[in-house]
Amino acid sequence: MAQLIHVDPDKCNLSLTCIRVCPAKAIRIKDKHAEILPSRCIGCGNCVTMCSQNAIDVRDEKKMVQELLDGDVPVAAVCDPTISAEFVDITDYRKFVGMIRALGFTYVMEGAFGVDLVSFRYRELLYNFHGKYYISTNCPPVVSHVEKYHPELVDNLAPIVPPYVAMAKVTRQLYGENTKVVFLTACVAAKDDARFFKGDGRTDAVLTFLELREMFAEKRITENSVEFSDFDPPIGRKGGLFPINRGMLQAVDINQDLLSASIIITEGRNNFLQSLQEFKTEIGLQQHLDLFYCEGCIMGPGTSPGGKKFYRRSHVIKYVNKRLRDFDYETWQQQVESFRDLDLSRSFKARDQRLPYPSESEIQRVLHEMGKGKVEDQLGCGACGYPSCREFAVAYCQGLTNYEMCYTYTIHKMHTYIGKLNATNEKLKKTKEALKQSEEKAREEEKAARLAAETTTAMLNKIRAGVVIVDENLKIIESNHSFINMIGEDAQHINELVPGLKGAELQSLLPFHKLFATVLQSGQDLLNRDTTLGSSILNVSVFTIEKNKIVGGIIRDLTAPEVRREEVVTRAREVIRENLETVQQIAFLLGESASKTEKILTSIIEAQKLGTRDDAEIEKK
Secondary structure, three states, X not given: OOOOEEEOXXXXXXXXXXXXXXXXXXXXXXXXXXXXXXXXXXOOOHHHHHOOOOOEEEOOOHHHHHHHHOOXXXXXXXXXXXXXHHOOOOOOHHHHHHHHHHOOOOXXXXXXXXXXXXXXXXXXXXXXXXXXXXXXXXXXXXXXHHHHHOHHHHHHEOOEOOHHHHHXXXXXXXXXXXXXXXXXXXXXXXXXXXXXXXXXXXXXEEEEHHHHHHHHHHHOOOHHHOOOOOOEOXXXXXXXXXXXXXXXXXXXXXXXXXOOXXXXXEEOHHHHHHXXXXXXXXXXXXXXXXXXXXOXXXXXXXXXXXXXXXXXXXXXXHHHHHHHOOXXXXXXXXXXXXXXXXXOEOXXXXXXXXXXXXXXXXXXXHHHHOOOOOHHHOOOOOOOOOOOHHHHHHHHHOOOOOHHHOHHHHHHHHHHHHHHHHHHHHHHHHHHHHHHHHHHHHHHHHHHHHHHHHXXXXXXXXXXXXXXXXXXXXXXXXEOHHHHHHHOHHHHHHHHHOHHHOOOEHHHXXXXXXXXXXXXXXXXXXXXXXXXXXXXEEEEEEEEEEOOOEEEEEEEEOOOHHHOOHHHHHHHHHHHHHHHHHHHHHHHXXXXXXXXHHHHHHHHHHHHHHHXXXXXXXXXX
């Protein structure tokens, strides 16, 4: 069966309200949301009612009840006396009973009679006093808290079943052992408490009043859609006062005089916790305890939210008074007497959930890490759910909390983080400014490089020798018009689409591409190598620009008219060497600024003019 109370992580906003109100410290923060620890939970439902995000839910048993109603065996509804406080919107209790029958219940039993029976057992226990003081066991959260967090007081728990179990026994004795019993109540903890009772006292399902209202709505059942109907016998007497303070004791006129009574009666979270602590530690507190966790059952977590305590209290009293006007006291006495031998005893078992108490050094370490090293800083604001910083530190050592639950720690961390964030933002701002300046500089350099490249390309095209530069994969980086015209029409067609043959594969254009591959691999220049291309005799020089990465080549057509003679050939080779030096300088200066490139290219032009004059003189001769 699913755990009693669980958190919806998607709704939890970490307000820590649930932790502040949990008397068992059964809630921890895990994975950025609250988490219920079932073994520590006492089922009080405080967290459910206090969560403003509606992120905490109770196990829904409507489906289980519907399956029982759809079955072949009779099903009895045992109504908690708190119905008179919850269903004030229904004008007549007989209409309320009719609505329950309309859901499909065979019997509708009044839980007040179970209160009457249990109250008599308490009177016998208290009046036959033999020096042992007891704690009442009608409230499931009280029992669970004692078993888990005050196990040394288990023997002081009154060995009497709660009224709804007594009523389950009565129902089966009257209407058959196979009758299924569903308890309708304001108590969330009863859903788990009922699982401890077996045999004729078992309860097959528990519905809160909120779930009961949901079933009415789903079935479209209202008081206008049903007829009057009364509870199945037996009928309760003063047991209807059970949901309010002192109600159970008044049911059988147990003495409550302050001077002579030996019973402390209290309700509410803080009173409940304090009374148990004092019962255990204060020798002078020699009295029985009649305890209820909630502010009376009329304010139980299974009731409609926003209810007004004293308004509900008045309705309980009015309801009981109304029922007592024509009450058949003799019949009631006979019914109570007929169940005198009914076994209403129970036992308890210590289920110690107390955690080891940390050493003083561990506590001080946590306080120091929290920034609470000074005693005056340890009073605490209570926002974390613990009354002091010291108790928070103890819970931290026990694994029940974390530093983020401390508001002052979180605020300090937040301020520290904000300081770091501001410093980071300032640094980022400066970085952005520097980046902007770098981008502007890069754009200027890119513009200069583009201009230099364009200038270089223009100057290369003025050189009459063929010039080509390739990368390590023998793909052309740059070439001039002389080279393109020299290797034929295919290259010229490619140049129309891709200027300078950029990206073209050299091996598909030149048969002597291996010269370039050799220089790439060896890093050694190859100068003045003669080779043929068609009917032309070419003089090829291949040189390294970036070792094993980029090489360049200068190719001279020795069969050109201006260089046919032997003397011209010699001069041509000199010119090639000059061009070689020029191209190497150009390649080296590709990444330099435009002004430097312009100076080098000017020298290249002058060298080319000199070669032209020499050729002209040769022609004159």
